[in-house]
Amino acid sequence: MSLVFDKRAERKTGGTHALIVGISSYPHLLGGRGPLARQPFNLGQLSSAARSAFDFYRWLVEEAVLPEPLVTCRLLLAPSEIELAQVPELHGHATSCGVNDFVQAASDWHQDASMSDEGKTIFFFVGHAFQFVRDDDLLLFQDFGNGIGPLFRSAVSFSNIFNGLAAGEGPMARNQLYFVDCSRNRPHGVPENVSFGATSAFDVFLEGAGHRRSAAVFHSAQPGEMAYAIPGEGTLFTSALLKGLRGGAGAPVMETDGGRTEYAVTVNSLAQWMSLESSRLSHDLNILPGFTMSGQLMRDPVIALLKQAPRVELEVEFEPPEAAPLARIRIDDAEGAPVVETPAALGPRRFHLPAGLYIVSAHFEPGAPFKGARLVTALVPPRLWRLKLKVHK
Incomplete structure (x- = not known):
């Protein structure tokens, strides 16, 4: 049957x-x-x-x-x-x-x-x-x-x-x-x-x-x-x-x-x-x-x-690229609460986050040749979001 x-x-x-x-x-x-x-x-x-x-x-x-x-x-x-x-x-x-x-x-x-x-x-x-x-x-x-x-x-x-x-x-x-x-x-x-x-x-x-x-x-x-x-x-x-x-x-x-x-x-x-x-x-x-x-x-x-917000892939890279090995990335939600923080690393970094509004910021140690930067971005599925953080010396 x-x-x-x-x-x-x-x-x-x-x-x-x-x-x-x-x-x-x-x-x-x-x-x-x-x-x-x-x-x-x-x-x-x-x-x-x-x-x-x-x-x-x-x-x-x-x-x-x-x-x-x-x-x-x-x-x-x-x-x-x-x-x-x-x-x-x-x-x-x-x-x-x-x-x-x-x-x-x-x-x-x-x-x-x-x-x-x-x-x-x-x-x-x-x-x-x-x-x-x-x-x-x-x-x-x-x-x-x-x-x-x-x-x-x-x-x-x-x-x-x-x-x-x-x-x-x-x-x-x-x-x-x-x-x-x-x-x-x-x-x-x-x-x-x-x-x-x-x-x-x-x-x-x-x-x-x-x-x-x-x-x-x-x-x-x-x-x-x-x-x-x-x-x-x-x-x-x-x-x-x-x-x-x-x-x-x-x-x-x-x-x-x-x-x-x-x-x-x-x-x-x-x-x-x-x-x-x-x-x-x-x-x-x-x-x-x-x-x-x-x-x-x-x-x-x-x-x-959907019972909850779908997860979206976010890729963060730097301009200029030489800033990446010196930068920590911090991602906060729309209310300013921290979601994730990563140490400095080579190349682009990828994150899987629930869809929504985020504040993405780059932080450098004192004495580094770059200044911090921040961007507000809305992550909407289904595509991969590529975010370029421009930092200045």
């Missing part, structure tokens, strides 16, 4: 409804335990898909503070033997993830989301996929290649899922999030004139007047490119996503009556975070930048509220 979280008895309308799918084990692809597909397209078993989906599920159920409380969560996981050994909790959540299992879970999810306009949907998929048409992906389910029906019967087009959640004349949750963690390249050996015969999860209707939605789609790869994972650690996309959702992508959203700033992860702040992480991973791992966002946004919806 895919329904693993159910609060419908407590909340009849609205709320958040999630559908999470993670497939590592494909019996009919290379290395699988079933008969090999007649056209496996050189695809094999995945190392991190199920555990990545499980990590997202645990964040959603155990950690997330959602503006629209979680009402239902459906979870489909097909872990590999390696993942089962590394994450024993997966044993209790492993399910059949064939295309019929998905269509059933998706239909139930759609039904819950259609109870009210005032709600949110979350769709999360990690597994194999193909891209034949730009900006559309065929998501492959566990029974892909089983030889029953058309070649792509065990695949569902992402556009069918996305367009199927557009409201026709009836209600539909208007705040929608999609996370699609898969490669988006065209496989070798697919004839140009093939009729795909993919399965549809939903009927698709024209979006009704007055039923405009805010729907953000986060992809792990550019069109035509590959997605990546670190075996034993999860996919790069989901790892970066969860780091952002836990605070890295936080942004100030309001100020309380007491003057305290509240922080949250919004669609735009998460998009900025994922772009920065994509660039960082591209540089560190020598891969193409991959993470992208698309969809249709009417505003900047809040994804998750």
Whole structure:
């Protein structure tokens, strides 16, 4: 049974409804335990898909503070033997993830989301996929290649899922999030004139007047490119996503009556975070930048509220650079209370501080050829803040 979280008895309308799918084990692809597909397209078993989906599920159920409380969560996981050994909790959540299992879970999810306009949907998929048409992906389910029906019967087009959640004349949750963690390249050996015969999860209707939605789609790869994972650690996309959702992508959203700033992860702040992480991973791992966002946004919806201010990285350097080995750095909060003080050291110095307003000052010992300096700066996530202290002789 895919329904693993159910609060419908407590909340009849609205709320958040999630559908999470993670497939590592494909019996009919290379290395699988079933008969090999007649056209496996050189695809094999995945190392991190199920555990990545499980990590997202645990964040959603155990950690997330959602503006629209979680009402239902459906979870489909097909872990590999390696993942089962590394994450024993997966044993209790492993399910059949064939295309019929998905269509059933998706239909139930759609039904819950259609109870009210005032709600949110979350769709999360990690597994194999193909891209034949730009900006559309065929998501492959566990029974892909089983030889029953058309070649792509065990695949569902992402556009069918996305367009199927557009409201026709009836209600539909208007705040929608999609996370699609898969490669988006065209496989070798697919004839140009093939009729795909993919399965549809939903009927698709024209979006009704007055039923405009805010729907953000986060992809792990550019069109035509590959997605990546670190075996034993999860996919790069989901790892970066969860780091952002836990605070890295936080942004100030309001100020309380007491003057305290509240922080949250919004669609735009998460998009900025994922772009920065994509660039960082591209540089560190020598891969193409991959993470992208698309969809249709009417505003900047809040994804998750943060219980505390997110931490921001601050780098302090000196002008002229020769002042650095002689300078102590002191950082005070907006009230003037000391937060951190460091001794003199070579080169730039980095700090991880909660977002907020700070006073950064440089201090020198008597007789040093430089005078002290101070700056007031506001640290706002998610980017690295570089601060240059100019000191004079």
